[in-house]
Amino acid sequence: MTNAAPPPPALRVEGLGVRYGALVALQDVSWQVSPGEILGIIGPNGAGKSTCYDATTHLATRSGRVWLEERDVTDLPPHGLAALGLKRAFQQNAFFATLSVRDNMVAVLAREAGTGLLPSLLLPWREASRRAALQNEAVEVLERFGVPRELHALRPPNIPYGSQRMLSIALAFGRGARVLMLDEPAAGLGGADMAQLATLLRRLRAEGVALVLIEHHMDLVMSVADRILVLEQGRPLATGRPAEIQADPRVREAYLGQAA
Numbered sequence: 602m603t604n605a606a607p608p609p610p611a612l613r614v615e616g617l618g619v620r621y622g623a624l625v626a627l628q629d630v631s632w633q634v635s636p637g638e639i640l641g642i643i644g645p646n647g648a649g650k651s652t653c654y655d656a657t658t659h660l661a662t663r664s665g666r667v668w669l670e671e672r673d674v675t676d677l678p679p680h681g682l683a684a685l686g687l688k689r690a691f692q693q694n695a696f697f698a699t700l701s702v703r704d705n706m707v708a709v710l711a712r713e714a715g716t717g718l719l720p721s722l723l724l725p726w727r728e729a730s731r732r733a734a735l736q737n738e739a740v741e742v743l744e745r746f747g748v749p750r751e752l753h754a755l756r757p758p759n760i761p762y763g764s765q766r767m768l769s770i771a772l773a774f775g776r777g778a779r780v781l782m783l784d785e786p787a788a789g790l791g792g793a794d795m796a797q798l799a800t801l802l803r804r805l806r807a808e809g810v811a812l813v814l815i816e817h818h819m820d821l822v823m824s825v826a827d828r829i830l831v832l833e834q835g836r837p838l839a840t841g842r843p844a845e846i847q848a849d850p851r852v853r854e855a856y857l858g859q860a861a
């Protein structure tokens with residue numbers, strides 16, 4: 602038997618720290634997530650979960666280092682990280698409210714496909730076939746993320762809330778992600794939508810995507826996550842498998858007890 606080295610994590614962060622003036626919002630936070638793994642990040646309100654995302658995706662001024670696979674990407678800007686496959690969906694839905702669901706998706710796919718304006722102007726027939734291909738791709742991605750075809754011509758504010766959340770994730774994923782970071786995707790979702798979300802997360806994991814999930818909805822995070830990191834007051838409190846986290850008295854005191 603050979604002792605093959607384990608594959609590198611899809612994303613690794615080390616010693617992340619963020620200050621807002623005198624407030625230390627995040628201090629010495631390290632974690633990693635592998636391809637085909639779901640890491641849950643939980644903690645009480647104000648524990649630093651979203652700040653941890655901002656630090657990872659370089660939306661905040663921070664200390665520490667970030668590696669995507671084996672590449673040190675600490676100094677890359679957020680769009681540079683996204684171009685390498687580190688994608689993030691935000692807590693608030695963010696759409697172009699005046700475009701249809703499908704055209705929102707087309708806009709993301711077109712940006713990622715990155716064809717310049719000049720070829721479009723000089724070769725209009727090529728532009729028409731490119732648009733048709735993007736529209737087909739948009740329909741495929743939307744259906745894959747559980748946004749049914751009958752909603753594609755509507756504007757996002759006019760579709761059911763559960764579909765809006767799935768659309769947000771589809772828009773973040775775009776043409777693909779190595780690492781997908783979701784910030785409270787289950788917020789406001791009811792039973793059937795929650796089940797659909799859990800199925801989607803498991804499917805993406807099975808496809809090899811590394812998922813990071815900030816979530817207050819304990820049933821969801823405990824049922825889908827492979828490992829959980831608990832933050833409290835900007836610091837790591839515990840990491841482990843869901844059952845270990847649920848049994849940890851420090852966590853129960855800091856968070857689960859409070860949530861009960």
Ligand SMILES: Nc1ncnc2c1ncn2[C@@H]1O[C@H](COP(=O)(O)OP(=O)(O)OP(=O)(O)O)[C@@H](O)[C@H]1O
Nearest residue numbers: 621624625626644645646647648649650651652653
């Ligand atoms: N832009 C900012 N300027 C100043 N303080 C901030 C800023 N963003 C976050 N904070 C503070 O940093 C701390 C961590 O906030 P953060 O939003 O990361 O917590 P959280 O764990 O995501 O909370 P929640 O579960 O309520 O979303 C809080 O004390 C918050 O008030």
